Every structure is written in C-alpha cells, then in structure tokens.
Amino acid sequence: MKKSFVLFYSICQCAFLYTFGQLDNTIFSDHYQIQEMDSGAIKFGLDISGYFWNNEYATDIAAGYTLFGYQFKPYFSYYPSGRIRLDVGGFFMKDFGDSSFTDIRPILTIKYKKKNFAFLFGSIEGAASHRLIEPLYYLQRVVNRRIEDGFQFKWTSDRLFLDVWLDWVNMIRFGDPEQEEFNVGLSFNYLLYDSRNFKLELPVQFLANHVGGEIDTNPNPAITYFNAALGFSLIFPMNSITWLDEIRTDNYYADYFTGDEPLDFPYGQGQGFFANVSGIYKGFELMLSYWNGHRFIAPQGTPIYQSVAWDYSSSGYTEEDRELLFLRIMYEQEFKGGLSLAFRFEPVYDLGNSNLDHMEVLFLRYNTDFLLNKGKRK
Numbered sequence: 001m002k003k004s005f006v007l008f009y010s011i012c013q014c015a016f017l018y019t020f021g022q023l024d025n026t027i028f029s030d031h032y033q034i035q036e037m038d039s040g041a042i043k044f045g046l047d048i049s050g051y052f053w054n055n056e057y058a059t060d061i062a063a064g065y066t067l068f069g070y071q072f073k074p075y076f077s078y079y080p081s082g083r084i085r086l087d088v089g090g091f092f093m094k095d096f097g098d099s100s101f102t103d104i105r106p107i108l109t110i111k112y113k114k115k116n117f118a119f120l121f122g123s124i125e126g127a128a129s130h131r132l133i134e135p136l137y138y139l140q141r142v143v144n145r146r147i148e149d150g151f152q153f154k155w156t157s158d159r160l161f162l163d164v165w166l167d168w169v170n171m172i173r174f175g176d177p178e179q180e181e182f183n184v185g186l187s188f189n190y191l192l193y194d195s196r197n198f199k200l201e202l203p204v205q206f207l208a209n210h211v212g213g214e215i216d217t218n219p220n221p222a223i224t225y226f227n228a229a230l231g232f233s234l235i236f237p238m239n240s241i242t243w244l245d246e247i248r249t250d251n252y253y254a255d256y257f258t259g260d261e262p263l264d265f266p267y268g269q270g271q272g273f274f275a276n277v278s279g280i281y282k283g284f285e286l287m288l289s290y291w292n293g294h295r296f297i298a299p300q301g302t303p304i305y306q307s308v309a310w311d312y313s314s315s316g317y318t319e320e321d322r323e324l325l326f327l328r329i330m331y332e333q334e335f336k337g338g339l340s341l342a343f344r345f346e347p348v349y350d351l352g353n354s355n356l357d358h359m360e361v362l363f364l365r366y367n368t369d370f371l372l373n374k375g376k377r378k
Helices: 003-015
Strands: 042-058 063-081 084-095 103-114 117-123 149-156 160-170 180-194 199-212 223-237 246-257 269-281 284-294 321-334 339-350 355-371
Touching: none
Parallel strands: none
Antiparallel strands: 042 063, 042 355, 063 084, 084 103, 103 117, 117 149, 149 160, 160 180, 180 199, 199 223, 223 246, 246 269, 269 284, 284 321, 321 339, 339 355
C-alpha cells in the first residue's frame, strides 16, 4: 500500500486511542420479527420513511445529485404459529418535485423462524440488513432499491451472523430485448474469540451479479461479476469506562473479478483495502474511514469507491487507482412509539485528485404495527 496508508494508521493510533469502528445502519435495516406469543395474531403495520440524500460530488467518477422524498409501506401480518409470519401489502415511493410515484409494487413475504435459523421467501430483508461494507454494497439502495425479491437463509446468534440470499432483479420472457439479471450474496461474521478483555471477529462477504439469459434477443453474452471481502475486527471492551463501550478496529481486503470478458467495464479484476475507526457518545458518532482501491469495480457498490464511472456520471471515465479519506459525523436517535432519526455529514477527500467533496443524509423512519385480534396469547 502507499505511504498514506501508513500515515492513516498512525493518525488512528494517536487521535482515536479509544474507539470502536463499524457503521451502525440499524435505522436503514428491515427485520420481520416473530415471537412465540404472536401465534394466531393478525396485525396491521406501517413503515414510513422520509429521506434527504444529498451527494455533493464534483468528480467524474461519482456525480452529484439529491434524492428527496418518502417511502410508504402498509402491510398486514398473520402468524399461523409462533414460527411462521405471512406479510402482504404494498410499497410506494414518491420523490418530491415529481407529480407521479417513483415506485409502486406489491409486497408479499413468507418467513419461517426456528430459534436462530430463519428462511424468507418473497420480499426479503435486504439493503442495509445484509451488513455489507460500502465498497461492495451501496447504502443508498435503501432509497433507490429498497425492495429485494427472492429467497433468503439467515442464522443469527451471539457468535454468528450468516445471511445467504438470491435477489431476482429482472426476469425475461421469450423474445425480450433485455437480459435477465439476479444477485447472489453471502454475509458472514463469526466471533472467533470472546473474553472479558479481548474479542476477535472474522467477517467474510461475497456478491455475484449475473446478467444473461437464454430466451432473450439481446446480442450481449452472459457475464457474472464477483466481489468478495475478507477482514478481521479486534475489539477491546472498556469495562472501567462508563462513557465508552470498546476499542475496535475493522479492516477489510476487497476483491473484484470476472471470468468473462467485461462488456461495460475496462477491467476484469481489481482489489482494495477498507478500514474504519470511530468513537461514539450519546448518539453522536465520529468515524474516520480509509479506502485504497486498484481497478476495483462493484456493480452493487457505492460509486465513489469505484475505478469506473457509473450511476449518473461520466460514462467511460476511469481511474485505475482510487484513494479516499472519509470523516463521518453521524447522529442517531430512537423515540418512543416507533419513530427514529438519523443524520450524517460525510466529507471525503480524494487523495489522488486533491479534491474535497461531501454528502449529507437526513433519514426519518416510523415503523410500528397494531394488533387487530387477540390471537392465541396467554
């Protein structure tokens, strides 16, 4: 890595002596809860989100634009037993300044849960719920592509988080001019060692984006893009400090490759390094993040990390090497009754181009449900 990588870690050791680092995206995540006591219950739920997402990027790699509007998801839930949940409803998205809805679609989810294991079919727990790093997976998908349809296997315990899913993006019929597209993903995090004074976590992440099909009329051949990330987290609990939970460092090696000749991208393989350190106090979090990428491409990743331009930017523009330094100032607050708020201000300095940009996010979410019958509760 470059000298700036060594400098980054020197700054972290001095300025962030007491830290823990991992983006908390809980407010953006979806989780369909199941409890034994809900057996036989029928509920009506409301999931309403308001978003202001302002990307002030003056770069050829990532364009500057603003998303401003709301999402509305009303649904009914039925619990045939304490292990099964059936959801049916609708998803509506409205961008301010547009007289029509940006997205309208039906929602149907079947979830089975037994102890730590869960299986979902239909609209899965997607977007931020996968817990992937930003170079691989764009957090703004919670706005741009909130609903993922397919199936999902999950295992959640004190030591292990495992998420395996298939997300079907575009289906085709005979003679369609477009290719079919789907994503396959794996998110794994294992607490390898846990003591009072020291913890070690091992995260592994994998994504495959396939574009192809056999019954379309599109002349382009089938191709699959692969992304993977392997890392480690060192956590030191601060048991004697009341205002600090832990000291933590998170480090990832990220990879990109494709076995086929890429059509839309100039590179067939690449890699990068990603690290976070942060401190938190009463809902406020200050994080420093570093990215060093070489010919790195992730079709589902955040555009600013990429070596190629896409997502509203200058088509065909490339930068083999990308080196970025982020300062993230974040605040999150949960209120009674299901209301939560998140604010983020993220200046980013492009070391390769000596350019300073920034992003602001304001996200409001009201998520609750109402019991319509007594069910079988004791």
